Amino acid sequence: MDCERSNITILVVDHDEESLAFVAKTLMERQYKVETAKNAHDALVTLRNNEGLFDIIVTEFHVLGMDGFGFQRHIQDQFQIPVIIWHLKFLIIRPRELILVVMSKDNRQHLISMTLEKGATHFIVKPVCAEDFKDISMYVVEAKKHKLFIDNLFVQSEEQESSEQAKTKKEDSKRKNIDESQGEAKCKLVKKSSRLVWTDDLHNLFLDAIKKVGLKKAVPGKILELMNIPNLTRDNVASHLQKYRSFLDKVAEKELVGNASQRAFRSRFASNIPTSIIEEIKEMRTNIFEVPTLYQIGNCYFNHMNHGEKNWNCKYLNCSNIGSCVLNESPLSVNQNSMQMNENNDASAFLKSDLINSIQDVQSLDQLYKGGDDTSLVGNTSCVLNESPLSVNQTSMQFYKGGDVIASSSAEINSCMLNESPISLDQNSNQLQGYEQYSNEELYDMFVGDKMSEASTSATNPKSDMDLFEAVFGTTSQNNNFKFI
DNA sequence: GCTCCAATAT
DNA sequence: AATATTGGAG
Numbered sequence A: 001m002d003c004e005r006s007n008i009t010i011l012v013v014d015h016d017e018e019s020l021a022f023v024a025k026t027l028m029e030r031q032y033k034v035e036t037a038k039n040a041h042d043a044l045v046t047l048r049n050n051e052g053l054f055d056i057i058v059t060e061f062h063v064l065g066m067d068g069f070g071f072q073r074h075i076q077d078q079f080q081i082p083v084i085i086w087h088l089k090f091l092i093i094r095p096r097e098l099i100l101v102v103m104s105k106d107n108r109q110h111l112i113s114m115t116l117e118k119g120a121t122h123f124i125v126k127p128v129c130a131e132d133f134k135d136i137s138m139y140v141v142e143a144k145k146h147k148l149f150i151d152n153l154f155v156q157s158e159e160q161e162s163s164e165q166a167k168t169k170k171e172d173s174k175r176k177n178i179d180e181s182q183g184e185a186k187c188k189l190v191k192k193s194s195r196l197v198w199t200d201d202l203h204n205l206f207l208d209a210i211k212k213v214g215l216k217k218a219v220p221g222k223i224l225e226l227m228n229i230p231n232l233t234r235d236n237v238a239s240h241l242q243k244y245r246s247f248l249d250k251v252a253e254k255e256l257v258g259n260a261s262q263r264a265f266r267s268r269f270a271s272n273i274p275t276s277i278i279e280e281i282k283e284m285r286t287n288i289f290e291v292p293t294l295y296q297i298g299n300c301y302f303n304h305m306n307h308g309e310k311n312w313n314c315k316y317l318n319c320s321n322i323g324s325c326v327l328n329e330s331p332l333s334v335n336q337n338s339m340q341m342n343e344n345n346d347a348s349a350f351l352k353s354d355l356i357n358s359i360q361d362v363q364s365l366d367q368l369y370k371g372g373d374d375t376s377l378v379g380n381t382s383c384v385l386n387e388s389p390l391s392v393n394q395t396s397m398q399f400y401k402g403g404d405v406i407a408s409s410s411a412e413i414n415s416c417m418l419n420e421s422p423i424s425l426d427q428n429s430n431q432l433q434g435y436e437q438y439s440n441e442e443l444y445d446m447f448v449g450d451k452m453s454e455a456s457t458s459a460t461n462p463k464s465d466m467d468l469f470e471a472v473f474g475t476t477s478q479n480n481n482f483k484f485i
Numbered sequence B: 001g002c003t004c005c006a007a008t009a010t
Numbered sequence C: 001a002a003t004a005t006t007g008g009a010g
Helices: A017-029 A040-051 A070-078 A136-145 A162-180 A200-213 A220-227 A234-257 A269-270 A275-288 A321-326 A359-363 A411-416 A439-451 A453-460 A465-474
Strands: A009-013 A031-036 A056-060 A082-084 A092-094 A098-099 A121-124 A293-297 A298-305 A366-368 A376-378 A390-392 A399-401 A424-426 A430-432
Touching: A009 A017, A009 A040, A017 A031, A200 A220, A200 A234, A220 A234, A234 A390
Parallel strands: A009 A031, A009 A056, A056 A082, A082 A121
Antiparallel strands: A092 A098, A293 A298, A366 A376, A390 A399, A424 A430
């Protein structure tokens, strides 16, 4: 076992230095090889630079990215590495994703686990104890054994089980699972998933095959033959082909109609449609809308369409507050519920504090709390604009403009970053930011300095949001052009 | 009985 | 939404 362990390399990711050090130390004491990263970005860089090196990731929930799973998905898709996560506080259920937090009588949170189509993900609770890491090798070995297709909904009873027992139980249940018999009350297993996942790689092979024979002659049997993937069935291909065709139909239809709605392009297939079409879409969008610039003054966030009156270029947006942003003069606003940008002003946008009263709200809204303070609401899944050049990428939660609405691979996501977008998400701070980030004081200086000397007299004193507002607009906040948060 | 496809189910 | 299954037509 020790021998096995010493062959396991773990990447630990945590923002908190103390945690990071503790976990790394704990793991190293147990003969694991350990690397650390302090945020998702570093982790990804490390992973890319050491392709194939890491067997498992240990990370915290906060690192996972804006929709709660971006980072994890990314890892599992791109690197096929299982993830252990800690520090969860609540239950989230999404398609194929299940997180459970089990509270014991002594109010301690216990085991958490989830189901994903790809990758075995295990949760442990922070603060971690050495015991939690006793059998990391088990996760790795199992993940590998099952080619990362473990479906593992395993609820530990509140009594601490020894890892040996746990392991036995787990294997027991797995056997039952295969036999399709019912799980025990204390230990449930979800039916093993065997669904094919059309990864980018697989899809690209699929496309290559179609290219070879031409779309007209592309039939399931032929594609299957050309793809030459073991275990892939004709039915798999047929199903995928059907979907791909329907996507193409949609594209064709939109083109004919010249409709501005880009729904069809939300499909992940869109990343592979001919560049010319994408260019066309981009152009269409650019012609329809100017790119909004996002601003903050104090705690007020809004966007502005650069109508010419004000030519500010300060960009600073706190993501947690974006939903509260309403600006009447802008044709774009953010709907708090859907996190979609709407063409019309969203009169019904309201403060997030009105939205969220409890964890139950989060659950029922199928939305995630973001950040350790449980203060913000983010992460709905449908964030792509129909008609605006400004979009939110579902995976990275980055704002970007242009037609690259669907970033299905890491490369595409990266390409959507700052150089193209006025706004991006800083995964550390979970703040949306532009090229530069400013403090309120800097903002004040900037605005007031721009404005005129009359206002700069008050710049010497700390400014309230109201002061900032007045300094910049010369009016009071009651004109309802926007709200203070 | 096999392939393809569209519709339907999960 | 994505993938699997079904059933009719050839």
